Amino acid sequence: MTSVLFVAISIVLAILLYLLLRLFSITQFQAKKIDSAELRLESEKNDLATLIVSADGMDEKILFLEQRLMRLEEKLSEIGKRGQRESSYHSAIRQAQSGVGFQKLVDDCNISREEADLIVRLYGSDEAAADNKDEDWTSL
Numbered sequence: 001m002t003s004v005l006f007v008a009i010s011i012v013l014a015i016l017l018y019l020l021l022r023l024f025s026i027t028q029f030q031a032k033k034i035d036s037a038e039l040r041l042e043s044e045k046n047d048l049a050t051l052i053v054s055a056d057g058m059d060e061k062i063l064f065l066e067q068r069l070m071r072l073e074e075k076l077s078e079i080g081k082r083g084q085r086e087s088s089y090h091s092a093i094r095q096a097q098s099g100v101g102f103q104k105l106v107d108d109c110n111i112s113r114e115e116a117d118l119i120v121r122l123y124g125s126d127e128a129a130a131d132n133k134d135e136d137w138t139s140l
Contacts, residue, residue, distance in 0.1 A: 092116065096124040 092109040100108075102116035109116070 089115075089119070092119045093123045096120045096122075099125045 088109040088111055092105045092111055092115075095105055095108065096119045100120075102113065102120045105111060105116035105119060106113055111119075
């Protein structure tokens with residue numbers, strides 16, 4: 001009977017030893033997984049910190065580009081206005097060459113009386129220039 005008891009205790013101890021080794025193996029595997037996850041988490045934290053720094057830099061770049069875009073839009077608007085003004089001058093010159101008086105140039109081309117008078121004197125026919133002398137636009 002002692003030998004049966006001894007065999008039973010030996011089997012129980014062998015099973016316990018097997019379970020203990022199995023538990024130890026599982027614990028080591030889980031510890032490795034945790035270490036790996038911690039390394040990935042640390043890497044992700046570093047990546048996130050890098051992205052945050054990059055985002056701050058991008059904010060500054062975007063602000064700079066927005067300001068530059070606004071300045072370019074203003075310049076483009078000025079160029080467009082200048083182009084319209086130059087177009088008015090070209091139209092006024094063509095009309096003056098065809099004999100139109102300065103008052104018609106003021107009305108049609110949206111230029112000042114002084115500009116119209118100058119264009120008529122420079123580019124107009126002699127008759128239109130003579131008509132301008134007769135009109136006293138400075139008193140208006």
